[in-house]
Amino acid sequence: MRTLRRPVFTKKTILISVLAIGFAILVPIFLFYSRYLLVGFAFWLLIIDIFTPIFVSLIVLLLQPLAVIGRSRIIKKAKEKRGTFKNLLVIGITGSYGKTSTKEFLYTILSQKYNVLKTKEHQNSEVGISQCILNDLKPDHEIFICEMGAYGKGGIKLLCDIAKPKIGILTGINEQHMATFGSLENIIKTKYELIESLPKDGVAFFNAKNQYCAELYQKTQIKKILYGKEATFFGEENISGARAAAKEVGMTDEEIFSALQKIENKLPGIKQKRGTNGSIIFDATYSANPDSVIGHLDYLKTLPGKKIIIMPCLIELGKASKEVHERIGRKIAEVCDLAIITTKDRFKEIKEGAGDKAIFLENPKEIFEKIKSFCKEGDLVLLESRVPSQLIKQLKI
Numbered sequence: 001m002r003t004l005r006r007p008v009f010t011k012k013t014i015l016i017s018v019l020a021i022g023f024a025i026l027v028p029i030f031l032f033y034s035r036y037l038l039v040g041f042a043f044w045l046l047i048i049d050i051f052t053p054i055f056v057s058l059i060v061l062l063l064q065p066l067a068v069i070g071r072s073r074i075i076k077k078a079k080e081k082r083g084t085f086k087n088l089l090v091i092g093i094t095g096s097y098g099k100t101s102t103k104e105f106l107y108t109i110l111s112q113k114y115n116v117l118k119t120k121e122h123q124n125s126e127v128g129i130s131q132c133i134l135n136d137l138k139p140d141h142e143i144f145i146c147e148m149g150a151y152g153k154g155g156i157k158l159l160c161d162i163a164k165p166k167i168g169i170l171t172g173i174n175e176q177h178m179a180t181f182g183s184l185e186n187i188i189k190t191k192y193e194l195i196e197s198l199p200k201d202g203v204a205f206f207n208a209k210n211q212y213c214a215e216l217y218q219k220t221q222i223k224k225i226l227y228g229k230e231a232t233f234f235g236e237e238n239i240s241g242a243r244a245a246a247k248e249v250g251m252t253d254e255e256i257f258s259a260l261q262k263i264e265n266k267l268p269g270i271k272q273k274r275g276t277n278g279s280i281i282f283d284a285t286y287s288a289n290p291d292s293v294i295g296h297l298d299y300l301k302t303l304p305g306k307k308i309i310i311m312p313c314l315i316e317l318g319k320a321s322k323e324v325h326e327r328i329g330r331k332i333a334e335v336c337d338l339a340i341i342t343t344k345d346r347f348k349e350i351k352e353g354a355g356d357k358a359i360f361l362e363n364p365k366e367i368f369e370k371i372k373s374f375c376k377e378g379d380l381v382l383l384e385s386r387v388p389s390q391l392i393k394q395l396k397i
Helices: 011-033 041-083 099-110 126-136 155-163 184-196 211-219 236-249 253-260 290-301 318-335 347-357 364-374 389-395
Strands: 089-094 116-118 143-147 167-170 203-207 223-227 271-274 280-284 307-311 338-341 358-360 380-384
Touching: 041 126, 041 155, 089 099, 089 155, 089 184, 089 236, 099 116, 099 143, 099 236, 099 253, 126 143, 126 155, 143 155, 155 184, 167 184, 167 236, 184 211, 203 211, 203 236, 211 223, 223 236, 236 253, 280 290, 290 307, 290 318, 290 380, 307 364, 318 347, 338 347, 338 364, 347 358, 364 389, 380 389
Parallel strands: 089 143, 089 167, 116 143, 167 203, 203 223, 280 380, 307 338, 307 380, 338 358
Antiparallel strands: 271 280
């Protein structure tokens, strides 16, 4: 049983849905009551069924120019409004992973001293950032923390043209979304667009724990800071990055330390819960990428008890997918006692690395029964990526 995702309804999708449903309902009604077409009603229904996809495609094509015009207007208005905030300090954050955690940590710290605006969850596109500027940016805001995401070359540069960051934080680069970028080289170039867009008096921050960030740090000519060398577990460097940026902005070590005490969960992306049979559930289902999966497994390795991971195969890795899943399989063999893989896409590669520790199960009820019989008090269950919500509810107490 695959996890179902709730669709996001925008004005465009609602309009397309209404027109398509209207076509599917009203045309058959018209045909049914038409005295000329009554005899061939079944035939015309078949014709409608065949041509409905074409009709919907035409609607999408006709609306596309309007969507582009609307998008351009929003971006233009956002740029104009941003231009009136001469003293606003903008901090741009991008990377293949760690963006949201770093943003949230930095917001918590800076809010102790400054009036700070941040982009909301999933508001890291050109339209999302523009809407944040138009709807939420106020004259009394001193700092704007802007999470930036992109799926192609030039995407981050466009976001920088809108937000005009003076500080840039590059949280890490890996194969995530390689299917849309085409190559790791394209991902690296796109993420580095943030640093290239900074002014001469800007400041660039790089994650020392990431190979590609460390290499980009070496080539950067403006003021630059390498953070996270002291991090002991995956994701801790996000706190280090937030701390380093806050210090650059003007906060003291004492102010930063005081703010950090308000952060309850210092393990980014993971929520810890009590589970069935007294097990401990590590819920990392918000999102997943190769580095986070490996990092979370490394963290589990430091803890006592049997270790179980439940996860689907990762997506959007392009030609790197095979190697990434083999790598995950080897880490599973090193750390886990059991791995339940919920999708088949790259199960073979995980199995090659993990051996008999990896099994394929997709039915939430069967997975729950397996965990129930396998786990005892104190054992650890790691949930990665899009695990069925039904299973999550069953596992947690």
